[in-house]
Amino acid sequence: MKLFNTLSRSIEDFEPYTPKEVTMYTCGPTVYNYAHIGNLRTYIHEDILEKTLMVLGYDVRRVMNITDVGHLESDADDGEDKMLMGALREKKTVWEVAAYYTDAFFMDCEKLNIKKPNVIAKATDYIDDYIVFIKGLEEKGYAYLANGNVYFDISKFKDYTKLSKLDLETLKIAHRDDVEEDAHKKNPHDFVLWFTKSKFENQAMKWASPWGVGYPGWHIECSVIALKNLGEQLDIHCGGVDHIPVHHTNEIAQTESFTGKPWTKYWWHAEFLIDESGKMSKSSGEFLTVSLLESKGFDPLSYRYYVLNSHYRKQLAFDFEKLEMAQTAYKKLKRKTEALMPYFNKETNLSEEGHLLSDAFKMQLADDLNTANAITVLYDVIKSNISNAEKAFLIHQMDFVLSLNLLSNGDSSEVTSNPEDAVYVEEMLAKRKEAKKEKNWALADAIRDELKEKGFEIKDTPEGTTWEKC
Numbered sequence: 321m322k323l324f325n326t327l328s329r330s331i332e333d334f335e336p337y338t339p340k341e342v343t344m345y346t347c348g349p350t351v352y353n354y355a356h357i358g359n360l361r362t363y364i365h366e367d368i369l370e371k372t373l374m375v376l377g378y379d380v381r382r383v384m385n386i387t388d389v390g391h392l393e394s395d396a397d398d399g400e401d402k403m404l405m406g407a408l409r410e411k412k413t414v415w416e417v418a419a420y421y422t423d424a425f426f427m428d429c430e431k432l433n434i435k436k437p438n439v440i441a442k443a444t445d446y447i448d449d450y451i452v453f454i455k456g457l458e459e460k461g462y463a464y465l466a467n468g469n470v471y472f473d474i475s476k477f478k479d480y481t482k483l484s485k486l487d488l489e490t491l492k493i494a495h496r497d498d499v500e501e502d503a504h505k506k507n508p509h510d511f512v513l514w515f516t517k518s519k520f521e522n523q524a525m526k527w528a529s530p531w532g533v534g535y536p537g538w539h540i541e542c543s544v545i546a547l548k549n550l551g552e553q554l555d556i557h558c559g560g561v562d563h564i565p566v567h568h569t570n571e572i573a574q575t576e577s578f579t580g581k582p583w584t585k586y587w588w589h590a591e592f593l594i595d596e597s598g599k600m601s602k603s604s605g606e607f608l609t610v611s612l613l614e615s616k617g618f619d620p621l622s623y624r625y626y627v628l629n630s631h632y633r634k635q636l637a638f639d640f641e642k643l644e645m646a647q648t649a650y651k652k653l654k655r656k657t658e659a660l661m662p663y664f665n666k667e668t669n670l671s672e673e674g675h676l677l678s679d680a681f682k683m684q685l686a687d688d689l690n691t692a693n694a695i696t697v698l699y700d701v702i703k704s705n706i707s708n709a710e711k712a713f714l715i716h717q718m719d720f721v722l723s724l725n726l727l728s729n730g731d732s733s734e735v736t737s738n739p740e741d742a743v744y745v746e747e748m749l750a751k752r753k754e755a756k757k758e759k760n761w762a763l764a765d766a767i768r769d770e771l772k773e774k775g776f777e778i779k780d781t782p783e784g785t786t787w788e789k790c
């Protein structure tokens with residue numbers, strides 16, 4: 321498996337700390353509003369990463385956090401408190417807002433066939449652990465108290481910019497826009513580990529701590545949740561590219577300072593989905609959600625298909641016309657694959673050509689997750705001369721990763737039709753095709769009637785004849 325590593329800015333051979341076992345951490349959603357389809361693009365690609373590793377024989381343990389505590393509007397420790405904004409907007413408590421949007425997020429994931437991680441960790445469930453972690457940093461001299469808040473001192477951590485590759489001056493300018501500098505910090509890039517003083521007097525989520533009643537900084541949740549659930553050394557850490565300069569940079573600084581060991585081996589980042597404004601944000605007014613796509617007549621899996629035709633490291637410009645084209649292609653593909661459904665048999669033996677196609681599919685995914693090329697291999701399977709049983713078998717295998725419901729509508733009972741039926745129907749359809757070619761309409765109709773009598777409904781479509789058992 322080859323994977324691009326943001327840390328080295330190059331494609332590397334994937335070698336986890338423990339052979340064949342992979343620990344994977346995913347920055348989860350901030351649950352103060354619905355996820356937009358940009359967020360979900362990142363989660364679709366992460367889902368492909370996890371399932372590819374599984375298909376390649378790795379045992380994957382994946383953890384995702386849910387940011388249900390005051391993550392501020394900007395990645396630095398400034399701006400508005402997002403959870404509070406959501407609560408004020410909806411006249412609910414912050415806890416109600418978090419619960420509602422956490423459920424909404426997993427419902428969207430289900431519609432997009434995104435697998436649930438092994439562990440889903442709410443940030444608010446780890447408060448005691450943050451306190452232990454911060455105390456540890458204090459003891460080691462990495463943290464200091466200023467104006468009531470506990471800060472991480474970045475000057476104590478060698479190589480603070482190893483992930484971002486930005487010099488601190490550039491970072492400073494990048495942050496300048498909306499930063500209200502806390503004059504008590506030693507360095508402008510020092511970040512908060514624990515707040516007791518903030519400009520949000522009406523913060524609803526507060527806990528007692530050795531430094532006073534307050535709440536954790538944002539970056540700390542990912543470090544602590546990953547450490548607690550996946551150990552001190554992590555194989556893959558995922559997220560969108562926006563997290564590189566601040567959030568992930570700060571996670572590395574505090575985690576490696578705490579453990580004294582190198583932490584994440586592979587930093588995996590997905591590029592952004594952008595709209596015509598060049599940005600997709602859920603903080604501002606109307607934004608694109610899965611429900612909005614559905615209300616416009618799109619199947620969420622058409623969006624998944626659209627996303628999989630792009631590479632995760634390339635920006636994707638969203639456009640309804642292209643989504644429409646993707647939906648047409650996806651539906652056409654599904655008609656073809658569903659027609660093969662009755663041939664599916666999990667005991668099928670693959671021919672040499674079948675093995676080559678199976679390997680070609682895995683090779684594309686193992687090549688830094690080339691999903692678009694993997695889909696091309698899927699089309700090669702459909703066009704190939706292997707038997708229908710082999711085709712169905714391979715499509716079933718490929719759909720484990722692609723998760724496009726290619727052989728069923730998500731209901732596995734649909735792929736268990738009797739292969740003998742399929743052989744019979746396909747023979748009859750071949751005879752009917754021959755009859756039509758010879759303009760023997762009476763025979764063609766008689767064959768259709770006979771099939772109907774035996775319980776098989778056939779449909780003539782522009783892509784050929786399909787059938788189903790009624």
Ligand code: AMP
Nearest residue numbers: 349350358359362559560591592593600
């Ligand atoms: P958030 O809920 O804002 O914390 O974001 C959840 C995930 O979506 C993070 O991994 C972000 O990096 C990612 N993300 C945010 N905006 C976009 C976008 N426009 N396109 C793709 N991923 C995004």
Ligand code: ZN
Nearest residue numbers: 347348542567
């Ligand atoms: Zn995170």
